Amino acid sequence: MSTDQGPCPCGGGAYQSCCAPLHRGEQRASTAEQLMRSRYAAFAKGELEYLLATHLEADVPEAERRQQLRRSCRATRWMGLSILSCTDGGVGDLEGTVGFEARHREGLLRELSFFQRRGGCSDGDWLYIKALNTHAG
Ligand SMILES: [Zn+2]
Numbered sequence: 001m002s003t004d005q006g007p008c009p010c011g012g013g014a015y016q017s018c019c020a021p022l023h024r025g026e027q028r029a030s031t032a033e034q035l036m037r038s039r040y041a042a043f044a045k046g047e048l049e050y051l052l053a054t055h056l057e058a059d060v061p062e063a064e065r066r067q068q069l070r071r072s073c074r075a076t077r078w079m080g081l082s083i084l085s086c087t088d089g090g091v092g093d094l095e096g097t098v099g100f101e102a103r104h105r106e107g108l109l110r111e112l113s114f115f116q117r118r119g120g121c122s123d124g125d126w127l128y129i130k131a132l133n134t135h136a137g
Pocket residue numbers: 008009010011012013015018019020037038041
């Protein structure tokens with residue numbers, strides 16, 4: 001199992017002070033970009049429960065989603081993240097998009113992701129809703 005010491009997979013500094021507090025539920029993402037970075041780090045570290053909690057998919061049973069995520073985390077070795085663009089998704093926003101490029105051992109994934117606050121409320125947690133477009137290279 002990977003250690004919690006060392007740099008955060010998202011590139012934002014030490015894991016302990018970057019995405020770990022979010023993964024442990026001690027802190028919430030204040031922006032869509034922060035949620036995106038923490039979800040990337042969760043993929044890299046196999047934090048399945050965090051991935052489940054930040055992406056609502058009511059039509060797929062949770063056990064199935066957990067299994068899919070576990071498979072995906074095992075199959076892909078993530079190597080780095082670059083944020084390419086952000087639209088809204090700030091502290092005072094209810095939704096926003098984040099464009100990013102995520103490198104893995106076999107290539108890269110470029111995606112424009114859509115985020116919304118839970119329940120459309122200004123104090124709702126940021127959630128990943130869907131990919132607006134995806135490009136694998
Ligand atoms: Zn991080």
